[in-house]
Amino acid sequence: MEGKGGKKGTVCVTGAAGFLASWLVKRLLLSGYHVRGTVRDPEDRDKVAHLWELEGAGERLQLVRANLMEEGSFDDAVWGCEGVFHTASPVVVVKSDPKGEILDPAIKGTLNVLRSCKKNPSLRRVVLTSSSSAVRVRPREDFDPSVPLNETSWSSVDLCQRLQIWYPLAKVLSEKAAWKFAGENQLDLVTVLPSFIVGPSLPRQPCKTVSDVVDLLKGKTDGFAWYGRMGYAHIDDVASCHILVYEAPAASGRYLCSSTVLDNHELAARLAARYTWLPIPRRFDNPLRVESPFYDLDTSKLQSMGFKFRGIEDMFDDVIESVEELGRGLTSILPREKNVV
Ligand SMILES: NC(=O)c1ccc[n+]([C@@H]2O[C@H](COP(=O)([O-])OP(=O)(O)OC[C@H]3O[C@@H](n4cnc5c(N)ncnc54)[C@H](OP(=O)(O)O)[C@@H]3O)[C@@H](O)[C@H]2O)c1
Incomplete structure (x- = not known):
């Protein structure tokens, strides 16, 4: 979306230091936007240093303190x-208190x-990061597996509660609450529903998703064994x-963002065959x-x-190229243009 005078305007990214948000901030800065990122602690150098290293950050990035619970x-x-990208939301394994955590x-x-x-008169559109977890958790008898799920599908709140799978429950309830609020308050809301995100991490501290991917590549399957069948998307x-659904005037509703969907056994087999120097198991034995x-x-x-x-x-x-210890052997399979040192 062009701002006043044809220039890219100012947009806010919540949870700016997170895995996905950092990449979004990078892309927004490269596109010419002014970005106001929220973080819980802007003084925490370990968490925010990578954002200040992004191209354009010195001129067009601002970090401000904000907490979802205040x-x-x-x-x-x-x-x-003019735009708000709301990505901040916990991506955690609940320890004891699903409601609080x-x-x-x-x-x-x-x-x-x-x-x-709602209080901001300059606002044009909010883009909320939901998840394919808000679509795909459905009772077996409730859908035809030969028909791919699309944006009309909602995960079952009952099933998530019964299985105590708190992350999908949080995503489906937060997206539903957002649609209700937007409808009652005439907010222009668009939601993006990524599947499992894979790609290099800009933050130095890996988030849960990145740790699980790197663990799998090192042969540890505990984290991944839980995922079962999943869609995957490049960060x-x-x-x-x-950015596309923010800028496209006609964009509306929900957008699934996912490349291939694979059973985790298929994923492991494909990765083990490609990255032969890594100890990736071909199957998951984890009960x-x-x-x-x-x-x-x-x-x-x-x-x-x-x-x-x-x-x-x-x-x-x-991912492998970005994690030095895993990258040995990669040059032999990458296409020529990626082999530039
Ligand atoms: N990773 C995936 O595969 C995936 C797939 C689909 C959707 N998503 C969605 O994408 C979004 C980003 O996820 P991510 O993978 O990038 O995870 P992440 O790196 O853990 O980022 C989560 C962000 O939420 C912020 N946050 C958590 N609790 C907060 C609070 N009380 N107040 C303010 N900020 C808070 C964190 O802030 P701090 O930096 O201060 O901790 C962090 O910036 C989430 O909405 C997630 O559900 C992720």
Whole structure:
């Protein structure tokens, strides 16, 4: 979206130091936007240093303090912004308190951000990062596995509660709450529903998703065994998709953002065959594995806007290239243009 006078305007990214948000900030800065990022502690050098190293950060990045659990905390961050990308939400394994650790920050936090958006007369559009987890958790008898799930599908709240899978529950309830609020308050809301995000981490401290991927590549399967069947998306595609649906005037509703969907056994076998020098198992023996029914995802809504997804190989090549200790041997399989030192 062009701001006043044809220039890119100012946008806010919540949780700017996170895995996805950092890549989104990078892409927004490269596109010429002024970015106001929220972080819980802007003085925490370990968490924010990578953002200050981004091209354009010195001139067009501002970091402000905000916490999802403090009412009104986002008022200043959002004020004067034409767009708000709300990505902040806990991506954690719950230890003991689902409500406090994940559900309240996700649901109440989203409403807190949207209330700040409502007070801002400059606002044009909010892009909320939801998840394919808000689409794909459905009882086996409730859908036809031969028909790919699309944006009309919602994960079952009952099933998530019954299985005590708190992350999908947090995502489905927070997205539903956002749509209700936007409808009642005439906010222009668009949601992006990425599947499992794979790609290089800009933050120095790896988030849960990145740790699970790197662990798998090192032969540890505990984290991944839980995932069952999953869609995968390259982090750069997910960031670009957020900007595409923000800028396209006609964009509306939900957008699934996902490349290939694979059973975790298929994923492991493909990775083990490609990265032969890594100790990746070809199968998961872990008894913790959650059974997930076959499903596919229909991403034609996004693709009809000209969007093209990178494949699994690109995602994992880019992770491996970014983690020095894993990269030995990669030069022999990468295409020539990637072998430039
Ligand atoms: N990773 C995936 O595969 C994936 C897939 C689909 C959707 N998503 C969604 O993408 C978004 C970003 O996830 P990510 O993978 O990038 O995870 P991440 O790196 O852990 O980022 C989560 C962000 O949420 C912020 N946050 C958590 N609790 C907060 C609170 N109380 N107040 C303010 N900020 C808070 C964190 O801030 P701090 O930096 O201060 O901790 C962090 O910046 C989430 O909405 C997630 O559900 C992720």
